[in-house]
Amino acid sequence: RLWGMGARPALETALVLAPAGEFAFVVFATGMVEGIAPPALTSTVALSATLSIFSIPLLALLGQRLSRTKAPDRPTTPEGAAPPEQADGAVIVVGFGRVGRLIGELLKAHDQPFIALDTDAAAVAAGRRDGFDVFYGDAGRPEMLSHCGVQTTRALIVTMDAPGKVDEVVTAARALREDLILIARARDDQHAARLYALGVTDAVPETTEASLQLAENTLVDLGVPMGRVLVSIHEKREQFRRAFQAAMPAGGRSRTTRALRMSQINTAKLES
Structure with missing residues (x-):
C-alpha cells in the first residue's frame, strides 16, 4: 500500500x-x-x-x-468520458499512452480530427485535461468500435504495447470493416508478420524502427547528405514491409490493398 x-x-x-x-x-x-x-x-x-x-x-x-467483497478503489470510468456516438470521419486512436499521445499531437497539428480510446482511467483523465478527445472504452469489443463510428472512420491506429491486446483489436476491427485503413504497433518482426496475417494495412515494429532511426542518425552524423540517407532508410523500410507482408495469405494481401483504395476514395468524398 x-x-x-x-x-x-x-x-x-x-x-x-x-x-x-x-x-x-x-x-x-x-x-x-x-x-x-x-x-x-x-x-x-x-x-x-x-x-x-x-x-x-x-x-x-x-x-x-x-x-x-471490498468496494472498488476508484471509479473505472472518468466522469464525462463516455465514448461518443458515431464520430463520423474522425481517426480512431486506440491507446493514449506515450505513443498514442504523440500520434494525437501530430494529427492535431495537421488539423486531422481524431478520437482516442483507452482502458486506463488515469490516461483518459490526463488526456482530457490537456484538451484531447479521449474516451474510456475497450476497443477489443466490436460493439465499442461500432459505437465510436468504425464504419465511417478514415483510419484506426492501434498503439498499445501489449501484443495480445493489439491482435484482439485488429481482429475485431477487420471483422467489422474490410476497407478500413488499419495501422498497428508491433512488438517485433514476428509480431508484425502476424499482424499482416490478421489483415492490417501497416504494422510498425518497434525494434525495426529503432534500428532505422539509429542508422539514420549515424549516417547523418558521419556526413552523408540527408537526402541520400532518407532515400536509403525509406528503401530499407519498404524491404522490411514486403518481408512482413509475405506472411499474409493471398486473400489478406488483396484485402489490404482493397482497404487502402477504398479508404482513399472515402477520404476524397469527406474532403469534397
Missing part, C-alpha cells in the same frame, strides 16, 4: 507472495553445505516451504473472493 497500490490488488498480491518460492531450496541447500543450518532444520524448513508453495492456488482463490 505504501507504493500506491489499491486495496484489492494489494490484498491479492500479499496472499500470493506470502508462500515460499523455488529459490528457497537453493538457499536452504547452500546453508546446509556451508554449515550455517543443521540438516534436520533444513529438512523441516524445506518441507514447510514445499507445503506453502502448494497452497498458492488456494491463497489466490481466497484473495479473489475477498477482493470481490
